[in-house]
Amino acid sequence: MDVSIIGGTGKQGFGIALRLAEARHHVIIGSRAEEHAREVAARVRERVGTGARVDGAMNDQAAGAADVVFVTVPPDAQTDVYRAIAPHLRPYAIVVDTTNLLAPLVKERPGEIGVPQDTSAAEEAAKLLPEGVTLVAGFQTVSAARLQDLGRPPEGDVLLCGDDSEAKATVGSLVEDMPGLRWVDAGGLSMARAVERLTALLISVNKRYGIKSASVHLLGHETFGLPPEE
């Protein structure tokens, strides 16, 4: 599958690009600077080795180059980036948002985060997308450090939130291509509020133990993935 990553030059985007390229997907790294995108694409090809198909492009070109488009930019860049890419997205694209709105707050003031009660980064992003484009929130609880460590499979569950089950299954199929990770249909897009709080908790645990990759693994079901039809 062709998959674009807006802000794919950064920590989380680079990690996702490595894992997708390893699984033989065609990855388009997006950046505000084409040269930077190309350099990072070359780094992904070098790390993954023979057979990796990875290109670099400006964010707007990358947005129009695939049916699945990850957005991996810092929370304070999210609105501007969505406004910039929205006109370039394919009519029925799936956008995968990884934003942790709370991450900078937890890092600044661990233990006393002001949590917005009635929205999430993902829901705010969805408001900026054209009709027909679907947003799935995911990967907020998956550490970039672990994704980038190709010597070890990442571990844990990717909690996918969204209002379109088919779109979640499409993103889930990409997760299934990443050994070590499972995907879980965590519910509608508003459940991203809970995932963002959970991510705040993981960051706090990371700080306490001096680690970078605390993650989530749900018990109670062997496989998760595609839920049974209602």
Ligand SMILES: NC(=O)c1ccc[n+]([C@@H]2O[C@H](COP(=O)([O-])OP(=O)(O)OC[C@H]3O[C@@H](n4cnc5c(N)ncnc54)[C@H](OP(=O)(O)O)[C@@H]3O)[C@@H](O)[C@H]2O)c1
């Ligand atoms: N790091 C993690 O472990 C992790 C884990 C889970 C989720 N996340 C979430 O994933 C997202 C990306 O995190 P990250 O750590 O990868 O961030 P990052 O490395 O700081 O930034 C990612 C990319 O975003 C672009 N960018 C930065 N500032 C921008 C701006 N003002 N406007 C437009 N683009 C800008 C840059 O690309 P160009 O300069 O090439 O345009 C940068 O390489 C965040 O929302 C974060 O909360 C991160």
